[in-house]
Amino acid sequence: MTTVPPLADADSRPDTAGIDLRGVVKQYGTQAALRGLDLQIRDGEFFCLLGPSGCGKTTTLNLIGGFVAPTEGEIWIQGKRVDQLPPHKRPVNTVFQSYALFPHMSVLENVRFGLKMDRVPRDVSSERAAQALGLVGLEEFGSRMPAQLSGGQQQRVAVARALVKRPAVLLLDEPLGALDLKLRQRLQIELAQIHRDVGTTFVYVTHDQEEAMSMADRIAVMNGGRIEQLGTPEEIYRGPVSRFVADFIGDSNFFEATVEGAVAQLPDGSRVACAGGRSGAATLMVRPEAIVLHGGDGSIAGHVVQTSFLGSYIRIAVETPAAGAPVIVALRDGAAVPALGEGVMLSWTAADGVVLEPGPAA
Amino acid sequence: MAHDVEVLSRGARVARALLNGYALAIYLFLFAPIVLLVLFSFNANRYGTFPITGWTLEWYRAAVSDYQVHGAVTTTLKVAAQVTLISAIVGTAAAFPLVRSRLPFREGIRIVLILPIMIPGLLIGVSLLVLFVSTFHWQLSEETAVIGQSVYTTPFVILLVAARLQGFDNALERAAADLGANTFQRLRRVVLPLIFPAILAGALFAFTLSLDEFIITYFLIGANNTLPIYIYTQIKFGITPEVNAVASLLLAGSLTLLAVAFALPQLVRRARRAVMRVTTA
Ligand SMILES: Nc1ncnc2c1ncn2[C@@H]1O[C@H](COP(=O)(O)OP(=O)(O)O)[C@@H](O)[C@H]1O
Numbered sequence: 001m002t003t004v005p006p007l008a009d010a011d012s013r014p015d016t017a018g019i020d021l022r023g024v025v026k027q028y029g030t031q032a033a034l035r036g037l038d039l040q041i042r043d044g045e046f047f048c049l050l051g052p053s054g055c056g057k058t059t060t061l062n063l064i065g066g067f068v069a070p071t072e073g074e075i076w077i078q079g080k081r082v083d084q085l086p087p088h089k090r091p092v093n094t095v096f097q098s099y100a101l102f103p104h105m106s107v108l109e110n111v112r113f114g115l116k117m118d119r120v121p122r123d124v125s126s127e128r129a130a131q132a133l134g135l136v137g138l139e140e141f142g143s144r145m146p147a148q149l150s151g152g153q154q155q156r157v158a159v160a161r162a163l164v165k166r167p168a169v170l171l172l173d174e175p176l177g178a179l180d181l182k183l184r185q186r187l188q189i190e191l192a193q194i195h196r197d198v199g200t201t202f203v204y205v206t207h208d209q210e211e212a213m214s215m216a217d218r219i220a221v222m223n224g225g226r227i228e229q230l231g232t233p234e235e236i237y238r239g240p241v242s243r244f245v246a247d248f249i250g251d252s253n254f255f256e257a258t259v260e261g262a263v264a265q266l267p268d269g270s271r272v273a274c275a276g277g278r279s280g281a282a283t284l285m286v287r288p289e290a291i292v293l294h295g296g297d298g299s300i301a302g303h304v305v306q307t308s309f310l311g312s313y314i315r316i317a318v319e320t321p322a323a324g325a326p327v328i329v330a331l332r333d334g335a336a337v338p339a340l341g342e343g344v345m346l347s348w349t350a351a352d353g354v355v356l357e358p359g360p361a362a
Numbered sequence: 363m364a365h366d367v368e369v370l371s372r373g374a375r376v377a378r379a380l381l382n383g384y385a386l387a388i389y390l391f392l393f394a395p396i397v398l399l400v401l402f403s404f405n406a407n408r409y410g411t412f413p414i415t416g417w418t419l420e421w422y423r424a425a426v427s428d429y430q431v432h433g434a435v436t437t438t439l440k441v442a443a444q445v446t447l448i449s450a451i452v453g454t455a456a457a458f459p460l461v462r463s464r465l466p467f468r469e470g471i472r473i474v475l476i477l478p479i480m481i482p483g484l485l486i487g488v489s490l491l492v493l494f495v496s497t498f499h500w501q502l503s504e505e506t507a508v509i510g511q512s513v514y515t516t517p518f519v520i521l522l523v524a525a526r527l528q529g530f531d532n533a534l535e536r537a538a539a540d541l542g543a544n545t546f547q548r549l550r551r552v553v554l555p556l557i558f559p560a561i562l563a564g565a566l567f568a569f570t571l572s573l574d575e576f577i578i579t580y581f582l583i584g585a586n587n588t589l590p591i592y593i594y595t596q597i598k599f600g601i602t603p604e605v606n607a608v609a610s611l612l613l614a615g616s617l618t619l620l621a622v623a624f625a626l627p628q629l630v631r632r633a634r635r636a637v638m639r640v641t642t643a
């Protein structure tokens with residue numbers, strides 16, 4: 001490493017390990033792709049950027065990788081300001097969505113490429129490349145050409161090629177997007193294992209909430225160039241801060257409500273339990289699996305309009321005057337399933353009635 | 363041709379047969395003279411035309427041992443080699459800004475760069491003649507012919523390389539940058555190897571075009587003869603079977619080169635794989 005000149009001391013803050021984005025804005029012409037992003041990613045964590053298409057995930061990743069320059073703001077990696085450094089001078093490597101394997105090089109040459117650029121001696125680089133291929137379970141494939149590999153294998157080569165340089169941060173832009181569901185689930189497990197093995201910070205972009213939930217230590221849910229909520233999968237699932245987040249992560253039922261303490265009054269006049277937190281007009285959110293078919297105080301009445309057997313659970317749709325759209329209820333397999341058209345009573349515990357800002361459907 | 367509809371009415375069948383016949387007639391018209399030329403080059407008849415009185419290699423023997431033919435072939439190959447080198451280097455360099463930079467009027471620049479393909483050779487020849495002789499006061503030589511031919515052949519290299527660059531996956535260059543390659547290393551390790559088949563094909567194209575280029579060369583080469591010019595001067599004294607033989611050889615050479623140019627991407631890929639197998643084994 002080069003020695004740091006004294007003047008640059010003000011620029012290096014060892015207390016901020018990991019990645020630190022401060023007030024980052026990215027404009028494309030008049031259109032803002034990112035509108036003031038503040039984000040701290042901890043050293044060694046598996047971090048997911050999650051959001052719908054066009055919300056700025058790739059832009060954020062490209063800013064960290066150095067392919068895009070910020071219009072405003074600062075980017076720090078491991079206590080070093082990097083936003084004016086070109087990609088090949090950042091301690092960051094990327095797994096591209098299209099894999100971007102060099103088609104004219106063998107798998108081994110691909111993996112060794114980064115070490116060759118660093119002038120690592122050939123015997124050392126061969127050994128490290130073989131190690132990296134072993135990490136992704138492809139030690140036998142070094143002499144193959146990329147075109148001779150399946151999609152899943154190419155994906156793993158891309159991971160090995162990026163990890164062989166032992167970067168402080170690995171960026172992954174929807175790396176499993178092109179694969180089918182079964183393979184995707186298997187590679188999700190493998191990637192999480194690799195993350196534990198190497199201890200590198202992973203920044204993982206996806207629009208698939210299940211993928212984010214299953215792999216991430218923490219998730220940033222993005223919307224329209226901003227971070228809407230940041231937290232662990234469980235925090236976000238149980239306590240979404242907005243209707244957008246609740247809608248995006250998992251299934252949810254929404255009710256227009258007027259809240260007073262721990263009681264919410266629904267449009268049809270029924271009074272149900274809620275977690276409270278704000279008073280007056282609000283949106284009440286209840287997860288399908290939190291609802292039980294149980295009458296009594298704080299329940300709403302409706303009738304079943306659809307029942308679907310979905311393997312691990314049974315989903316029923318209940319039409320009720322308390323909500324605009326049918327309420328979705330997830331019953332565990334083995335529970336008593338009401339018949340089509342049957343009248344049912346729905347209730348939930350106060351903690352499961354999440355109170356959000358009022359607002360129409362996104 | 364892939365037939366869009368397999369079940370046809372009788373009228374459509376007749377129309378299709380007529381069309382096929384028409385196409386056949388056109389091909390005959392285009393290629394019959396060439397076939398005849400090759401045929402006559404083996405014809406024992408000393409006037410180099412019908413009737414065919416027997417088969418002989420005599421005219422090839424005569425052509426190969428003729429010192430004038432030797433001189434013309436040497437000049438042709440020397441000129442073609444230089445033209446090939448210049449077109450490949452200049453054409454590749456020109457293709458990059460054409461595809462990659464955000465030049466204003468890029469479409470206009472593109473048209474200007476490939477204009478020499480469409481301008482009559484006569485115009486290129488005359489205008490360069492005026493420039494070289496009246497303005498620069500140069501002696502006409504092989505070199506002036508090389509420059510003139512390069513004006514005409516370089517755009518073909520530009521077109522081929524630009525097409526290849528257009529289809530180039532930019533993520534590959536990003537990946538190289540991400541892995542630590544600077545601009546020069548990206549060019550050398552990733553971009554050039556991947557567009558190399560196009561450069562080579564362009565170079566072969568330039569070589570082939572140069573071999574039988576006549577008009578521009580005629581204006582600019584001065585006292586020297588290339589093969590096409592030699593053939594032309596011979597024909598002035600009547601078509602001899604020897605000329606047929608020389609032309610047939612030229613044809614065979616050009617066709618071989620074109621075949622190689624088309625097969626090239628495949629060949630390069632295969633060679634690379636073989637090398638890779640040896641080095642990584
Ligand atoms: N090179 C670009 N030029 C103009 N607009 C862009 C460019 N890249 C991205 N954008 C815009 O920025 C926004 C965010 O894009 P992106 O980060 O790719 O979103 P995501 O990866 O979340 O789908 C989008 O509205 C997109 O249209």
Ligand SMILES: [Mg+2]
Binds near residue numbers: 057
């Ligand atoms: Mg994206």
